[in-house]
Amino acid sequence: RAILRHDPDIILVGEIRDVETAEIAAQAALTGHLVLSTLHTNDAPSSLTRLLDMGLADYLVSATLNGAAAQRLVRRLCPACSRPGTIEPEMLARLGVPDPESWLSGADVRRAVGCTQCHQTGYRGRTAILEILEMTDAIRRLLVEHADTRTIRERATRDGMRSLLLDGLDKVRAGVTTLEEVLRVAHGGSIAGGM
Template identity: 55%
Template sequence: TIHGESIVMRLLDRSSVFLPFDRLGFSARTAEAFEGLIRRPHGILLVTGPTGSGKTTTLYAALDKINAPDRKIITVEDPVEYQLKGVNQIPVRPKIGLSFASGLRHIVRQDPDVIMVGEIRDLETAEIAIQAALTGHLVFSTLHTNDAPGAVTRLQDMGCEPYLVSSVLNGVLAQRLVRRICLACRAPDHPEPADLLAIGVTDASDVQLFRGKGCDECRGTGYRGRIGIYELFRLTEEGRSLIVRKVPAGELRRHAVEQGMVMLRADGWARACAGMTTVEEILRVTQEDT
């Protein structure tokens, strides 16, 4: 710039990258369903959300949960943010031609049981991941989509064949991070009816909600720490049929909800009812969730 260099710096707090599976903040129902997906023998499991929504932390927790001496796990990441004991982790190195796609291609030849690809960014990576799943591997990866069913649309937009996606995709977890109310200054809150309606709540008269007033403990913000809110889409036979038919994303989403998927805002509302976060926070991180 005219005043000198402009720098953006990312500080990696390794102590916050890894959390045990039981500290991710899943509801009991979501935890049971997600654990079932990560213990499948083969297929693809995707975690979606914007940058900084905790996707890598969730995948690390999943790998740690299923890690065992007799299970070979290999990852290709950009970068390797946390070293997992007993896991072969490979950092992407563009200068020598080691990309997600090329790394994944070589990983498959190493006879792994589980593969984690940091992100599916292009058709080449997606196709290799699908082929790996078809040949008996369990593949974890991430995408940038607004919701869980939207991951299917993103793969199709990349150029993946719908029949292949329907064959290998086991499930998709969408997630966001919301700020946790500071316990030192927590006080009753009365959100605007319009805000409640925006997250699908018509009557909150029987619920005690909270917000942080701001104090020295939270530096006046009213929040201290963060928690996750989640949306888990598990593929059923009917869902696979809808994917093959290339139905619009909205129809796939309606099917997922009918099959019991709890949407991000609904999961966030449960956290608000438990006194963990605010309606304002839920709306802030789910602006695209309509």
């Protein structure tokens, strides 16, 4: 609370773990400050319901939140040893890819091999897969109605949110990482029509 007396333009809150911290962050946002923070959730839509579950009033979440982002790190394929790989169209269909054959055409699908440069892992470095939920009027209404995470996710996808899985599939298609790696960190979710 003392930080507000210094009239900052941007406030960074390390992590919101309890309702008191959430309320202070929301009050700061209501007074025109840009507040950035973190929450431990599985995806961006879960951040909204987590704030409600903590006990933050629905009108505060709806009025102060501009968006939520989720990220996961996936291992990057080693450029020295990765080799062309394959993905069965049936697997892509199970993941919700609408036209697997089209997705595969022009794809640079690679597989991990292992060499001395990557210590026989097949991977070197990491890259982020992202999910960004922009608050729309429809999502604000869902918050006030206390909609569940699944309903919020479906609405956000219709509004243009790309899931962690979809962003990961883009990186698989570009030869940056493997499907196995994306599924390992994206919890094997569905793209839910986000293509």
